[in-house]
Structure formats: C-alpha cells, structure tokens
Amino acid sequence: MGKTPVTVSQEELLRQQEYSQRIHQYYQEKLGRAPVACTDTYGCQQNESDSEILRGMMAQMGFTFTHEPEEADLVLFNTCAVREHAEMRVYGNVGALVHQKRRNPDLIVAVCGCMAQQERVAEKIKKSFPVVDLLFGTHVLYKFPQLLWRRLEGGKRVFDISGDASGVILEGVEPNRDRSVKAWLPIMYGCDNFCSYCIVPYVRGRERSREPEQIIAEFRSLLAAGARDITLLGQNVNSYGKNTQAGWDFADLLDRLCQEEGEFLIRFMTSHPKDASEKLFQVMAGNPKAAKHLHLPFQSGSSRVLREMNRSYNREQYLELIDLARKYMPDMTLSSDVIVGFPNETQEEFEETLSLIEKVRFDNLFTFIYSKREGTVAAKIDDKVTMEEKKRRFQQLLEVQNRIANEQNALLVGQTMTVLVDGVGQDEEYPLTARTQGQKLLRLKGAGEGRIGQFVQAKVTKHTTWSLFGEIQD
Structure with missing residues (x-):
C-alpha cells in the first residue's frame, strides 16, 4: 500500500466557504442581483467532473449559470494539456474575450486545469493575455473561492500553480451537474504510469484514491437524484485502491457498487492494460448492473513502439488480455485509444497497429496523431517521420476502423x-x-x-x- 493521500480538512473547507460567502455578498452589493458564470471545459471526462465541482463552488457563491460568455460576469476555462490542438483552442477563445472585457471591465476571466498547471503556460498567459484575471492549477482547485476573492478584493491578477505533486483529495463539495440520467463519479485522481508521450502525471500529480465509503455515499446520492447511467472515473481506474485505508482494489469497488438497490448501469474509464485483471473481468461478467463494455487503450500495435511509450506491456500481452476478457464476456463491446505517428514509427510498425485493429475488431476507436508535449520523454526524440506521412497513415487507419465499426453495427440489426x-x-x-x-x-x-x-x-x-x-x- 502506498502513501495515504491527504484529504482537504474540514477546517479548510469551512475557510473556503467563508470566502464564498464574501463573494456572494460582494456581488449582491455591486450588482444587486445574482452573478452569472459560464464554464468552458476541454478534454477528458475528469475535467468535466472537475467543472461540476467548480460550478458547485460557484453555486455556493451565489452564481447562476449560462452557456453564453457574453451574458456572464465570470467566464472560466477548465483546460486540457494532452494535445496541442486543445491548447490552441483555449488561447483563441480566451483572446476572443478582449472586446467583451473592454465593454465590461468588471468581467472576471479565469483559466484553470491541466494546461494552467504548467509553468510555461502560466508565464505565457501572464505576459500575452492580460484579459485573464485568475489562473490556478489542478493542485489548488479546492482554493478557488479564496483565489477569486483575492482578485475581487485586491483588484490585481492572481496566478497560483503551487501545490505538491502528491496532490490532495477534495470531499464535501456538492457538484453542480448538468445531467440527471447520466453522471460522472470520480474514484481516483492522478497517474503514476509516466507514459513517455503523456503530460498527465506532471499536471495531475500522483495516483490517489478516494475511500470507498465516500464513493458509495456519492453513488447513492446520484441514484437518489435520478442518475441511471453512472461512469466511474480515473486516469487509471484499474489501479484504484493502492493507497486507501480500506485496501480494496477496483474489482472490489465495482462489485460493491453493483449491490446497491435500484435499476442502473455502471461504466468506467479509463483502464490501463497492465492493471486490468481476470478478477475484474469476472466481476463485470457476474454483475448485470456492470456494463459489458471495456475501454482499454492499446496506443500501438508494435511492441517496440509500446516499449518506447513506456506502456509496460507488449502486443502479445494486450491480445491475450482481450482474449481473457472475451472468455468471460463473449458479447462485450470494445473501445480503445490509438496514437498514429509516435516519433520514428516505421511503416511496418504502423501496419502492426492496423493488423491489431483487424484482429481485435474494436467497436469504436479514439484516434490521434502524436502531439509533442514539452516536458515528456518523447518530446526529446528527434523524429524523422514527416507530418504529411503521419496524416496519410491516420487517414488509412480511419478507413479501416470505419469499415469495422460499420460491420460490427450491422451484426446488431434485428436484435x-x-x-x-x-x-x-x-x-x-x-x-x-x-x-x-x-x-x-x-x-x-x-x-x-x-x-x-x-x-x-x-x-x-x-x-x-x-x-x-x-x-x-x-
């Protein structure tokens, strides 16, 4: 068992609530009405879940919500750092608020999340985007009320990307969710895998799992609120429980949640192949309330590329894992992530990826061209493959997967x-x-x-x- 993660204390929660009350009073006196917030979220489901928590904090401050930035008194961008395209979108959308800020100098523009946690990004925004009033990273999300109050009270821009990479766990804040039938439920945060292409461990911190009783309580509240399709979230859910007091693993947690009363379905993502176990597949197969769907990223069909990616498994081991899962769930559906154009991937290695896709026959693939992330090991590799070649391969992969997806869907007609x-x-x-x-x-x-x-x-x-x-x- 690893180091037990630190949970934000009750005293700290009360302190943040006091800041929320000050913000509520500030806006009542300044505007004579409830302030309006607009959140714009990029990236994965974990970011969506974080935005729900941030909206929960804003609700405590008295904010109502809109999807239109021009109607807002506060616009918050919760950002993603996984791919360059997501960063460019954030810069473009933040820059687009310049004119609105000129019309309304009291508008607060905030940037947070994985992209904001990086020092180079914080410096770029500080120097090039004066429209941004508040920037904070993933490690201090729980301090959002305090940081916003500092901006409102002092009138100066506030930037905070402090915090320990070991991270904290925030309990006790009621999320503000947009949906009732479907819901996200985070069970762990951070990642210890350090895949060579991935920035997540650097911006999300180390793995830390919530205690089962906290998860069960939130799960029950979701059911009571009408949720019927609940997705358990984590950067790597399969490694859940390594640093909890209870000592449960992910299969134990999934099995326990399936015992709750009511009609519902449980999903989970994302899984890492190195931690997916036969015990997990048995639990999935044995519980009608566990969806018979597995999202299991393979990233490349080449063992050499997987080794360069630091994925901790090879092609043969991945295929054996798929066979094991199908042994228990013959009719399950499969989805995955795959990266095309990892530095110096050869044509033959790309064809190994195609052959794996043909062999496994995924129902759905999330496909990406490799995106260089500063600070990762892979970013230092001198890549000889041109972007033109990567795009050609990417298109070929899409054609193969689209054909398979169409054929897989055809099998369901009449059922x-x-x-x-x-x-x-x-x-x-x-x-x-x-x-x-x-x-x-x-x-x-x-x-x-x-x-x-x-x-x-x-x-x-x-x-x-x-x-x-x-x-x-x-």
Missing part, C-alpha cells in the same frame, strides 16, 4: 436489447436517444420525453457506421 433512454435528438423520425450497454448511440422511434430515464426493450432495425436505429418494444 432486441435493454437500453436506457437518455435524451431527445434532432431526428424527427427517431426523436429519442439511448445508449446500449456497449456505449453505442441508438436512435429510437417513439414519442414523449417521459421515456427519458427509463430502461426499455428496443429492437434495432437499421444501422450506420456511427449509430443504430430502432423501435421501443412495448
């Missing part, structure tokens, strides 16, 4: 399955949306938003590469 109706779509003929256990989008005929939140029997009648179509079987 009747239990699905959760989760929303309303734009298709007039198929107005309801649902997700299968395998995370496939199913568009349904039928009327009435009263179906949302219900598990129904649905027959699949047709398909495309990207979605299924069907009818509710009453």
Whole structure:
C-alpha cells in the first residue's frame, strides 16, 4: 500500500466557504442581483467532473449559470494539456474575450486545469493575455473561492500553480451537474504510469484514491437524484485502491457498487492494460448492473513502439488480455485509444497497429496523431517521420476502423436489447436517444420525453457506421 493521500480538512473547507460567502455578498452589493458564470471545459471526462465541482463552488457563491460568455460576469476555462490542438483552442477563445472585457471591465476571466498547471503556460498567459484575471492549477482547485476573492478584493491578477505533486483529495463539495440520467463519479485522481508521450502525471500529480465509503455515499446520492447511467472515473481506474485505508482494489469497488438497490448501469474509464485483471473481468461478467463494455487503450500495435511509450506491456500481452476478457464476456463491446505517428514509427510498425485493429475488431476507436508535449520523454526524440506521412497513415487507419465499426453495427440489426433512454435528438423520425450497454448511440422511434430515464426493450432495425436505429418494444 502506498502513501495515504491527504484529504482537504474540514477546517479548510469551512475557510473556503467563508470566502464564498464574501463573494456572494460582494456581488449582491455591486450588482444587486445574482452573478452569472459560464464554464468552458476541454478534454477528458475528469475535467468535466472537475467543472461540476467548480460550478458547485460557484453555486455556493451565489452564481447562476449560462452557456453564453457574453451574458456572464465570470467566464472560466477548465483546460486540457494532452494535445496541442486543445491548447490552441483555449488561447483563441480566451483572446476572443478582449472586446467583451473592454465593454465590461468588471468581467472576471479565469483559466484553470491541466494546461494552467504548467509553468510555461502560466508565464505565457501572464505576459500575452492580460484579459485573464485568475489562473490556478489542478493542485489548488479546492482554493478557488479564496483565489477569486483575492482578485475581487485586491483588484490585481492572481496566478497560483503551487501545490505538491502528491496532490490532495477534495470531499464535501456538492457538484453542480448538468445531467440527471447520466453522471460522472470520480474514484481516483492522478497517474503514476509516466507514459513517455503523456503530460498527465506532471499536471495531475500522483495516483490517489478516494475511500470507498465516500464513493458509495456519492453513488447513492446520484441514484437518489435520478442518475441511471453512472461512469466511474480515473486516469487509471484499474489501479484504484493502492493507497486507501480500506485496501480494496477496483474489482472490489465495482462489485460493491453493483449491490446497491435500484435499476442502473455502471461504466468506467479509463483502464490501463497492465492493471486490468481476470478478477475484474469476472466481476463485470457476474454483475448485470456492470456494463459489458471495456475501454482499454492499446496506443500501438508494435511492441517496440509500446516499449518506447513506456506502456509496460507488449502486443502479445494486450491480445491475450482481450482474449481473457472475451472468455468471460463473449458479447462485450470494445473501445480503445490509438496514437498514429509516435516519433520514428516505421511503416511496418504502423501496419502492426492496423493488423491489431483487424484482429481485435474494436467497436469504436479514439484516434490521434502524436502531439509533442514539452516536458515528456518523447518530446526529446528527434523524429524523422514527416507530418504529411503521419496524416496519410491516420487517414488509412480511419478507413479501416470505419469499415469495422460499420460491420460490427450491422451484426446488431434485428436484435432486441435493454437500453436506457437518455435524451431527445434532432431526428424527427427517431426523436429519442439511448445508449446500449456497449456505449453505442441508438436512435429510437417513439414519442414523449417521459421515456427519458427509463430502461426499455428496443429492437434495432437499421444501422450506420456511427449509430443504430430502432423501435421501443412495448
């Protein structure tokens, strides 16, 4: 068992609540109304979950919420550092607020999250984006009320990327969630894997797991609020529990949550192959409330490239793991992440990735061209492969996966399955949306938003590469 992570103390929580009350009073006196906030979130589901916590803090400060930045008194960007494209989008959208700031000098612009945790980014924003009033990193998220109050009270810009990489766990803040039927539930934070291409351990800190009783309590509150499709979150959920007092592993936690009363479905992401266990697959197979879907990133089909990526498994071990999972869940669906164009990946190694995709037949792939991240080991490699060649390979990979996804969806036509109706779509003929256990989008005929939140029997009648179509079987 590793070092037990530090949980933000009750005294610190009370202190932050006092700052929230000051902010609430400040805006009441200044505006004579409730202030309005707009949050813009980039990146993974963990960032979405963090934004829910930040909105929970803002709700304590008296904020209401909008999706339109021009209506807001505070605009907060919760950022991602995994790929360069996400950073460029943040810079562009922050810069676009210059004119709004001139019209309304009291507008507060805040930047937080993984991108903000990097010193080079903080310096760039400080020098080049005077529109930003407040910047804080992932390690001090719990101090958001205090930092905002410093900005409001002192009138000076506040930048804080302090904090220990060992990180903390924040309990006791009620998230402000946008959805009721579907919900994210973080079970751990940080990462200890240090994949050579990945910036996450540097900006999220070391692995730290929440205690089971805290997770169970929040899980029950989600069910009570109407959530029926709950996704357990972590940078690597399979390594959950290494530093908890309870000593549970992830399979223990999943099994325990499945014993809760009610009709619901549990998903989880993201998994690392090196920690995925036979015990986990047994628990998934043995619990009807555990979705029979596995998101298991493989990143490359080449053992040499995997070694350079510091992934701690090889091609053969990954394929053996897939076979083991399918032994217990023959009909499960599979999704994965794959990187094209890791430095000096050869054509033959790329073809190994294609052959792995053909062999496994993933239902869905999240595909990326390698993005150099300053501060990682891979960023120091002198890459001889051109971007033109990487884009060519990327397009070839998409063509292969799109064909497989279409073929996988075709196999489901004519089947009747239990699905959760989760929303309303734009298709007039198929107005309801649902997700299968395998995370496939199913568009349904039928009327009435009263179906949302219900598990129904649905027959699949047709398909495309990207979605299924069907009818509710009453």
